[in-house]
Amino acid sequence: MQSFSAGQSLFQTLSQNSTTANATLYGQLANIEQRYLLQDFFANEGSYSIQTIGATSLTLNAAVAINATTATLNSSWAYQTTQAWLTFADGENVYAQFTNGSTTITWSPGLEGTLFLTTASIASGATSATLATAWAAPTANLLTSFSDGSTKTITYTNGSTAISWTGGLAEAVNTQLFTSTIAASSKATIGGVQFYPFPPNYSKLKDITITVGVLRWTLTEVRTREEWDNLNVFPYYASIPSKFFVYPGGDKGGAIGIWPIPSTTGNIITYNYKFRVPDLSIADYNTDPLNNPATITGAGTVTVTNGSTAVTGSSTVFTVTNNAQLESRWLRVPQSAGGDNLWYQIQNISSTTALTLYQPYQGNTASGATYTVGQMPLIAEDFQDMLVWKSLKHYFTSIVDNSAKAKEYQDEYDRKMRLLEKYSGSNTINVNLSPQGRQRNPNSFPYNTIGK
DSSP states (O other), X not given: OOOHHHHHHHHHHHHTOOOHHHHHHHHHHHHHHHHHHHHHHSOOEEEEEEEOOOOEEXXXXXXXXXXXXXXXXXXXXXXXXXXXXXXXXXXXXXXXXXXXXXXXXXXXXXXXXXEEEBSSOBOTTOOEEEBSSOXXXXXXXXXXXXXXXXXXXXXXXXXXXXXXXXXXXXXXXXXXXXXXXXXXXXXXXXXXXXXEEOOTTEEXXXXXXXXXXXXXXXXXXXXXXXXXXHHTSXXXXXXXXXXXXXXXXXXXXXXXXXXXXXXXTTOEEEEEEEEOOOOSOOOOEEOOTTSSSOOOOOOOEEEEOTTOOEEEEESOOOOOOSOGGGOOEEEEOOGGGTSOOOEEEEEEEEETTEEEESSOOOSOOEEEEOOEEEEOOSSOGGGTTHHHHHHHHHIIIIISOOHHHHHHHHHHHHHHHHHHHHHTTOSSOOOOOOTTOOOOOTTSOOSOOTTO
């Protein structure tokens, strides 16, 4: 395999230009070529799973006043940051924002409150009135809105029709008033969450499935916003969704909508998608003096254990993985240090002294070993040198005018391209070397048996 640093070093050597600017140029050219080869010959595809959030009951930590645009939960929201229709104890519905790890939920516009009627219109300057029916909720002082839009904090007494406030009304109002009866410790519910985030390296969706019990359902795409809006005239919930809509941008950019809204928590949504390719930019972290390039840029040693995916560093300063979806580094322990000299893909670097491999280490156990951690192109290892040949071709046609060199490296690139076209015809390699060729399937329909 050829790491980014190794390719960069080879490019500088063959171009006879070791400047920093030339090293940067290789990175730019190699990334362009890698993306082309991935799109044309390799499947840069991945999958990502997330759980549905269905009907959920929440408890409020404090009362919610009329006109409020926030409320506080008694425990932090444990799921991903999202929006959902929330129903309060008084029956009001708001489209609320929930933030992972936070007890605060927000919405807009403010609560309208519940309608109550008085026995008669209320005159200008009044400080009291009579409800048409006795107050059934607990005694409380509640912010209340009158028909003219003014507000007062009114005292309501359980079992009584009398209400009162301080400061007379500025003008006469009719019999309607609105107030909130949402108290601390009351319940609020969501029927389910409709929008789910894509992974951060999402490029283009191939399909989406949802696993309900032992069944996996493939959802069909809604292609227009008009059709999606028509489906969602009102919230509709079900255990088995059937459609999805991709929001490419706007208020729900980077999210996918599911219809009907999932009503059950814990079903698995799986995205199968093409991912964005991470730039080749990470220099080798290397303590192996035999590595190419030979400059020692790392520190410390590692211990690898036969049959284990865990690698432990001593005095190392590994760069911790900040996005598992974009991790593209590999580890090699050379034979000179007791290793098997094979590259192993890194799944995650959890600390400056610990990393995990995708596959168990197959070589002999080695302690205090030198090593190389390098970022690899995502194309198959037999063709990673194509990034160098194409970059050199561009170098000798645009930076240095040398048609002979440009042709030499273009020929090398073309030779590898012919091999790549054969290689990419299948995801497996046919190892049947029989000179008789492929045998006819005896179960096939007898296409011509007359006269045989």
